[in-house]
Amino acid sequence: MELQTKTERREKTPETAKCPSLKKSTKKRVSIRGTTEVKLGPQLIGKNGVLTPFDSDGYVAGMSIIDRLFTELEKIGSGDFGDVWRGENNGDVFAIKKSKQEVNTGDPNKFKEIEMLHILPHHPNLLRFHKAWLEKDFIYIQTELCRTNLLEYSKNGLDEKTIWRIVRHLLSGLDVLHRNEYLHNDIKPENILVGSNGFFKLADFGLTRRVDCSKGIEGDSRYLALEVLLNNTTSMASDIFALAITFLEITTNLHLDTDADYKVKYKTFQIPDRFFVGRSIELRSLIQSMMNLDASKRPSCVELLNESRIFEKLTEREKRSLKIRGESEEPASECSEIRNGSVSPEVPKSPITKKPRTVSPKSKTPKISPKISGSPSTPVQQPLPILRFSSPDNSPPSTPPSNRRRQIDRTGPPPRALSFNII
Known part of the structure; x- marks a missing residue:
């Protein structure tokens, strides 16, 4: 089979009408509110899969969380493991994923994805997690809504x-x-x-x-x-x-x-x-x-x-951000503390609304906070290595001297107290 584009694939294999099934489906109607069977009250799923009674502003015991906290519910997607819904809460819009199957109480990995979402640091290029809960044996995960x-x-x-x-x-x-x-x-x-x-x-x-x-x-x-x-x-x-x-x-x-x-x-x-x-x-x-x-x-x-x-493809702002990051930020060395919840990941602000961080009058040298939580890292004396990739003909492409990156001048005044994101 020769390689082909998706367009060529569609042209060679046109869709054909499927013969309708004669067997009447007995599948229950999908609902984000779960089944009508009465089960335990909703519980928040915390770090390490710890369950606690759901307690949130606006929630009334005995009432479905979906009905009480969200309006304008609309199903926007479906996958192998769950359906995704759109819902509004106090003017903000979120995505709520509901598991397709009831949770198996004996499965040790039943909350594995949620445990990871609690651990991962906040970053503009990682999906933002808000909360997760268990209701009528179905798992619900609330995240930011994406396009x-x-x-x-x-x-x-x-x-x-x-x-x-x-x-x-x-x-x-x-x-x-x-x-x-x-x-x-x-x-x-x-x-x-x-x-x-x-x-x-x-x-x-x-x-x-x-x-x-x-x-x-x-x-x-x-x-x-x-x-x-x-x-x-x-x-x-x-x-x-x-x-x-x-x-x-x-x-x-x-x-x-x-x-x-x-x-x-x-x-x-x-x-x-x-x-x-x-x-x-x-x-x-x-x-x-x-x-x-x-x-x-x-x-x-x-x-x-x-x-x-x-x-070279970065904007000037992104170039400055990457230079500062490469000179001052090291990999997080306290992942175990993040995993255990003793260190809370830093939440980066939007690059559109980010303002310069003010420096305390008592401090003479402003500090740059790393994006990944952990102990503040010290400046690295040597810049990160630059790879030179070979082109498909195995001849390394030349880089004009004028386009090479220059070392950051460390002899000047201390850097301003700014925090950047890569966009």
Whole structure:
């Protein structure tokens, strides 16, 4: 089977009308309010899966949380594990995901996704979590409401400027996970959401695990690295590979098939030039480097963000933010404290409304707070390394001297007390 675009796939395999089933369905009508069977009252699902009675402003005992706290309910999506609803509360709009199956009380992993949502730090490129609760044995997860997912967003094609923006946002979000020693394990366009503010966000953390607990993870085989398919062990490098397949899909509009021979062709980058017509050699070589068959040779998120070809695509504000981040911020060293809840992740403000942080009169030197909670990090004396990716013809592209990044002058006055986000 030859590689083909999604458009070519649709033209060759037109949809056919399905024969209606003669068997009458007895499936119950889907409702966000759950079944009518009387069960225990609603309970909040906290850190480590601890259940506590639901206690929130506006909630009345004996009444459904959905009925009491949300208005204008509307079903906006459905997946293998749950339905997603839109609801308003005090003028704010949220997404509420309700599990399709009643929770199995004997399942030790029944609250695994919610436990991960409690642990993950707040970041503009990670889906914002608000709360979760158990009601009538169904799990409800309340998050920020996003516009759509990346699969739908890219179905009519994307210009390269937008693709580079998506690259920056997703690398930034994945970098936060990796710095806290977590693996996503299920990166694909369906699990990437487009926020109302235009930020691209990693979502669906049901398979997220600690780096040291990565054995036996299953994801979408179309995006899994070959080493994962062989030994079923994921790593930070396998997350990079899955992200590269995502970039490949939105760049070339490539149809991803589950056929084994077909998957081998695109996963080993046996992709004809016609798929990259109108795309830059920089974008193509970037994706190819992230899909290196040798996992140890794939670049990390930090190396990619500091790579000259990505750096040159940033706005001036993003360049300044990345320089400050690379010079002053180190990976979080107290992940265990975050995991145990003794350190609360810092909530970054929107880059549109962020104001300069005022400096106390008693302090002569302002400090820059790292985005990931933990002990304040000290400035790094050496800048992060810059990778030089090879182009598909194995000849390294040249970088004009004028476009090289300059070292930050540390001899001048101390930096201003500002905090930046990568956008």
